[in-house]
Amino acid sequence: MKVGSLKLKLQLVCGDAFALGPGKADLLDAIDREGSISAAGRAMNMSYRRAWLLVDEMNRCFKERVVETAIGGGSQRGARLTEAGKAALADYRELERDAEALAERPSLKRLTLAVRGTPIASETS
Template identity: 45%
Template sequence: MRVTVADLVAIGPGKVALLEAIRDHGSISAAARSLAMSYRRAWVLLQEINQSMRRPAVLSEHGGENRGGSTLTPDGEAVIRLYRAIESQAAAACSKEISALLKLLA
């Protein structure tokens, strides 16, 4: 599932996976590595997410004694929770159609 705002995919499976990886790893660079994604790509996706939202999904601290890091905001956590709930409900509601579609795929 993808949610668009104007011409931008605001939230989709890759962006939700990135938010989950940032939550799990505590930094954009570690999240990117865990997803076999370049830091630049992760940064661009994160900028798109934050620009699409009323409040940022991720807050980052730069450098310093603890070498910075990134954390999800409550809105970022809500995006993950809501997206996964919608995904689960859609899969359950469409299980017959998904099964028929899978039979057409190699």
């Protein structure tokens, strides 16, 4: 997320992996809206394999699964966010809103004024 001249990327770390970040949060939103991992991936121009790997990583990182899948036919097939997944997504989105509020901080305004629009040429000798 870009707030003025400041770029913030909120990522929840799990060992060497990321349990949740902006892309995974968007994927959770898409799964919630579309009702399946494959449809969510298509909506995000992402392959099913990539979407599935991201869901698998999130499920392995959180203590409780964030996405639950049901295979087979009928109305029960597809994927849905678990209660833990809905809570994690809501908390992440709240943190994003909190981070956007940084734009009003005087320290950010001072930093923004102190930074050039583009870098100057290198002064190497």
